[in-house]
Amino acid sequence: MVAVSLNGWILAAHLFGAFALVGGLTAFVIATVAARRIADPQQALALGRIVGAGTVAFRAGLVVVVVFGIWLVFRVKGYAISNGWIVAALVLWLVVGALGDRSVVVSKRATELARTLDSSGREGPSDDLRRALRGRSLLVLRIGAALAALAILVLMVWKPGA
Amino acid sequence: MSVLATIRPGAWDLPLFVHVLGAMVLVGAAATGVRAAFVSGPAPATGWAARFAYRTFLLAALPAFVVMRVGAEWIRSKEFGGGVDPHFVIVGYTVGDLGGLLLVAGIVLSWFAVRRQRPRLTKVAAVVIGVALVGWLVAVWAMGAKPS
Numbered sequence: 001m002v003a004v005s006l007n008g009w010i011l012a013a014h015l016f017g018a019f020a021l022v023g024g025l026t027a028f029v030i031a032t033v034a035a036r037r038i039a040d041p042q043q044a045l046a047l048g049r050i051v052g053a054g055t056v057a058f059r060a061g062l063v064v065v066v067v068f069g070i071w072l073v074f075r076v077k078g079y080a081i082s083n084g085w086i087v088a089a090l091v092l093w094l095v096v097g098a099l100g101d102r103s104v105v106v107s108k109r110a111t112e113l114a115r116t117l118d119s120s121g122r123e124g125p126s127d128d129l130r131r132a133l134r135g136r137s138l139l140v141l142r143i144g145a146a147l148a149a150l151a152i153l154v155l156m157v158w159k160p161g162a
Numbered sequence: 163m164s165v166l167a168t169i170r171p172g173a174w175d176l177p178l179f180v181h182v183l184g185a186m187v188l189v190g191a192a193a194t195g196v197r198a199a200f201v202s203g204p205a206p207a208t209g210w211a212a213r214f215a216y217r218t219f220l221l222a223a224l225p226a227f228v229v230m231r232v233g234a235e236w237i238r239s240k241e242f243g244g245g246v247d248p249h250f251v252i253v254g255y256t257v258g259d260l261g262g263l264l265l266v267a268g269i270v271l272s273w274f275a276v277r278r279q280r281p282r283l284t285k286v287a288a289v290v291i292g293v294a295l296v297g298w299l300v301a302v303w304a305m306g307a308k309p310s
Contacts, residue, residue: 002309012306019189019302026190027197030218038210046201046211053197054190150183157179 010072017064018153021096024058025149027051028103028142035110035133039125041117044133048111055104062097066090078162085162089155095148103141110138174240181233184226185302191222192265192295199272199288204281212284216272219291224269227262234258253304261294261301268294 004012031051038044073079073086080086110132117126195218202212238251247255268291275283 004307004309008307008309012303015302015306016299019186019299022186023190023193026187026222027194030191030194030222034214034217040210042206042208043210046198046208047214049201050194050198050211050214054194057190057193153179153183153186157182158175 007072007075010068010075014065014068014072017061017066017068018156020057020061021065022061022149022153024054024056024061025096025100025142025146027054027057028100028107029146031107032139032142035138038133039127039130041114041122041126041129044110044114044129045118047133048107048114051107058100058104062093062100066093083162085155085160089152092148092152092155096145096152099141099145099148103138103145106135106138106141110135171240174237177233177236177240179233181230181237184228184230184233185298188223188226188230189295189298189302191218191226192291192298195219195223195272196288196292196295199284199291202281202284204279209279209281212272212281213276215284215288216269216276219265219269219272219287223265223291227265231258231262248308249310250304250308253309254301257297257301261297264290264294264297 028051031047031054035044035047038047069089070081073081073083110129113129113132117129195215198211198215198218202208202210202215234254238247242248242251268287271287271290272284275281275287
């Protein structure tokens with residue numbers, strides 16, 4: 001018979017949230033690299049469907065990781081919500097959420113443009129679509145969110161001041 | 163957002179970081195590739211998705227697997243070097259390594275699928291790597307819950 005403590009279940013749920021969040025961000029970064037080589041509306045629509053699954057994982061992970069993380073803080077002796085590394089992680093979590101969510105909005109604009117071009121019967125590469133997919137803001141938002149998530153992982157492992 | 167382990171010597175931090183980061187990117191990249199493989203099809207645009215899946219498995223998931231596996235060995239040598247491995251480590255090694263074999267098999271299948279333009283084979287590769295993904299999620303549960 002397998003025995004698991006309540007804290008074990010909470011930590012496992014927290015980790016699932018973290019994996020979903022980083023998994024979604026990984027999909028965003030891979031899509032950013034792939035988008036630099038496409039300008040065809042149908043390919044952009046396929047990319048939009050691939051990134052859509054990453055968006056679901058990102059948003060679900062964002063909620064799950066913080067809910068179970070805060071629950072753990074209140075259950076584990078020696079940790080408090082006011083600890084510097086936990087406050088820093090929460091601030092970075094907000095940054096990840098804001099940048100990641102904004103990148104979803106910008107990315108959807110490119111997908112909408114691809115849909116418009118596709119439904120108008122346009123075939124072959126489009127300069128407007130190329131610009132939308134390779135926009136500097138999308139790159140900055142996605143890389144920024146990924147770096148903030150990486151900083152959270154550093155805090156979770158090293159726990160400075162704990 | 164809290165603990166990956168409550169009490170831990172500082173020397174274990176870097177190996178743990180490498181292991182966890184590799185595992186997170188591995189799961190994300192494998193899931194992205196699987197999704198792309200299911201989006202793929204015989205049309206040119208969806209054929210592009212098959213190539214996307216293959217490249218994601220090969221250039222993102224496989225290197226992440228290596229980083230995760232190196233980190234696992236590194237942290238194990240520090241935490242349980244010479245001793246008996248606890249259950250969660252045994253679970254992690256078993257599903258991790260079996261998943262690695264499935265990942266390589268899936269990469270070979272998706273390479274064939276792209277080379278011979280066989281969309282169904284891309285989906286078979288996605289199922290094979292999807293099975294590995296489920297196993298890795300079991301490993302994530304074992305690392306967190308630490309069943310005894």
